[in-house]
Amino acid sequence: MTQSANQPSMFCFQCQEASKGTGCTIVGVCGKPHDVANLMDLLIYTLKGISFLSLDLDMPTEMERRVSLFIMDSLFATITNANFDRDYFLNKNREALELRAEVRSLRDVQFPGAADSLPDAAVWTGDESEFDGKAWTVGVLRTENEDIRSLRELLTYGLKGMAAYSYHAGQLNEIDPALDAFVRRALAATLDDTLEAGDLVALNLEAGKYGVDAMAMLDRANTGTYGNPEVTKVKIGAGSRPGILISGHDLKDLEELLEQTEGKGIDVYTHSEMLPAHYYPAFKKYEHFYGNYGNAWWKQNKEFESFNGPILMTTNCIVPPKDSYIGRLYTTGNTGYPGVAHIPDGKDGATKDFSALIEQALTCAPPTEIESGEIVGGFAHNAVLSVADQVVDAVKTGAIRRFFVMAGCDGRMKSRNYYTDFARELPQDTVIMTAGCAKYKYNKLDLGDIGGIPRVLDAGQCNDSYSLVVIAMKLKEVFGLDDINDLPISYNIAWYEQKAVIVLLALLHLGVKNIHLGPTLPAFLSPNVVNVLVENFGIGGITNVEDDMKMFLGA
Numbered sequence: 001m002t003q004s005a006n007q008p009s010m011f012c013f014q015c016q017e018a019s020k021g022t023g024c025t026i027v028g029v030c031g032k033p034h035d036v037a038n039l040m041d042l043l044i045y046t047l048k049g050i051s052f053l054s055l056d057l058d059m060p061t062e063m064e065r066r067v068s069l070f071i072m073d074s075l076f077a078t079i080t081n082a083n084f085d086r087d088y089f090l091n092k093n094r095e096a097l098e099l100r101a102e103v104r105s106l107r108d109v110q111f112p113g114a115a116d117s118l119p120d121a122a123v124w125t126g127d128e129s130e131f132d133g134k135a136w137t138v139g140v141l142r143t144e145n146e147d148i149r150s151l152r153e154l155l156t157y158g159l160k161g162m163a164a165y166s167y168h169a170g171q172l173n174e175i176d177p178a179l180d181a182f183v184r185r186a187l188a189a190t191l192d193d194t195l196e197a198g199d200l201v202a203l204n205l206e207a208g209k210y211g212v213d214a215m216a217m218l219d220r221a222n223t224g225t226y227g228n229p230e231v232t233k234v235k236i237g238a239g240s241r242p243g244i245l246i247s248g249h250d251l252k253d254l255e256e257l258l259e260q261t262e263g264k265g266i267d268v269y270t271h272s273e274m275l276p277a278h279y280y281p282a283f284k285k286y287e288h289f290y291g292n293y294g295n296a297w298w299k300q301n302k303e304f305e306s307f308n309g310p311i312l313m314t315t316n317c318i319v320p321p322k323d324s325y326i327g328r329l330y331t332t333g334n335t336g337y338p339g340v341a342h343i344p345d346g347k348d349g350a351t352k353d354f355s356a357l358i359e360q361a362l363t364c365a366p367p368t369e370i371e372s373g374e375i376v377g378g379f380a381h382n383a384v385l386s387v388a389d390q391v392v393d394a395v396k397t398g399a400i401r402r403f404f405v406m407a408g409c410d411g412r413m414k415s416r417n418y419y420t421d422f423a424r425e426l427p428q429d430t431v432i433m434t435a436g437c438a439k440y441k442y443n444k445l446d447l448g449d450i451g452g453i454p455r456v457l458d459a460g461q462c463n464d465s466y467s468l469v470v471i472a473m474k475l476k477e478v479f480g481l482d483d484i485n486d487l488p489i490s491y492n493i494a495w496y497e498q499k500a501v502i503v504l505l506a507l508l509h510l511g512v513k514n515i516h517l518g519p520t521l522p523a524f525l526s527p528n529v530v531n532v533l534v535e536n537f538g539i540g541g542i543t544n545v546e547d548d549m550k551m552f553l554g555a
Helices: 035-052 061-077 086-110 130-135 146-171 177-189 197-226 249-262 272-279 279-283 298-308 354-361 381-385 388-396 414-425 439-440 462-478 498-508 527-537 543-552
Strands: 231-237 244-249 267-270 289-292 311-313 329-332 339-342 374-379 401-403 430-434 456-458 489-494 516-517
Touching: 035 061, 035 086, 035 130, 035 177, 061 086, 061 146, 061 177, 061 249, 086 130, 086 298, 146 177, 146 197, 146 249, 146 498, 197 279, 197 462, 197 498, 197 527, 231 272, 231 498, 244 249, 244 298, 244 354, 249 267, 249 279, 249 354, 267 272, 272 279, 272 289, 272 298, 272 374, 272 439, 279 456, 289 543, 298 311, 311 381, 329 527, 339 354, 374 456, 381 388, 381 462, 388 462, 401 543, 414 439, 414 516, 414 543, 439 489, 462 498, 489 498, 489 543, 498 516, 498 527
Parallel strands: 244 267, 244 311, 267 289, 311 329, 329 339, 401 430, 401 489, 430 456, 489 516
Antiparallel strands: 231 374
């Protein structure tokens, strides 16, 4: 298949802001150029080939680890707003072909004579000049059946989210070979044209199971390294010293930055999804760990300008930068943007070198204050369960009528103001449980408390949705319920990108029903797949605050 004049330059519908609610065809709404989008598709295709070749293969431990790390790292790099750098993906595709050749050689030894049954993803080859042409033929639209395409992409996006969590856990030396093996098996399954819709639905639910495992693994990694999050007040103003702003999700990067900036006359601030780092005991020893600056990722164009100092992007959530601060922006890990300085990994496990940021920070003015005060967070599962008796009593006495899980993502669409209005209009006997940057729609509202229990309980980053699951399962046990859906908990979740997809699949695996997603349902869900989710799990969208409030509360 070749690209004709009337075909789109790209096709991507993996995020909530997909153009016209159907898909980006010229350039990504995120700013991703069409050629980068296509190279991402080619990389995913070759990862599927590597995964197919690895099935039933007896790989040496060292080789299996390299394959797993490459697949996870590559999947993570293709998440929305992570990496916009064409050169990065050209190199990744070259590395993928080299790794696939190595896996293929081992397979040929262990399974001689099986080459005739290999899919194209496992055998295609070409030099860099052929990448763009090949990429067009292997993207999302190559699966013609709309429902099969929908379920394959749902699975692939769930795997991307799972890879993100696995990557962060791996940075802290937590790995799960069974999870890695599932990712390869699931990727290979998307090449299997004999699988019907029912098979793919089952595989998506199995992905949810491993999604729970991935979030649990990351929780172990974070708490085992930095301690259990504690209820904490975080400053949201600005100090008088130069600062470095760190955004994204990777706590290991923050740790190394704090170590290297200690005693240098520089303050370190968190941004967006890095806010929950303030809740971990290990980071509280750093006196120059000042507070949180700004809001959710999509406001960075203005907030990075006013910060005045260097900004480090550790993971996805990059917005194409303005000229006014691109010279102060740095990426690290698998993030990247053309023209932006990149901090590489240290050699042989050494720490990263953040001296360039430190030197630049010392020449910059302090951050311009854009707000003042404090916000409270740190309500992860350990903190909440330590006061479980108080919570249970509040429910039994009627002081708390219902919990609302409003986790997920924030985004640019004005329709997302729905979540601010919804939080504001919730009755005083309800409590919001949140995780992820969706919190920025309401975490600075003065919603009060119920008997000392704040009405907004922030568990942390998007991966800390696991904490909300643990809390729900514990409440189910305490109340002696057989079904998690009998708890006084409603789910009104905002989604944006692929980490939200694996959280959704995890909830479905756990049997949670009647989850409402907004501001729109995913563009990659076909009408028939939506019907399956509605009929079997009660998945729904949102309408308006007044009607949805009646629906949730039965008023």
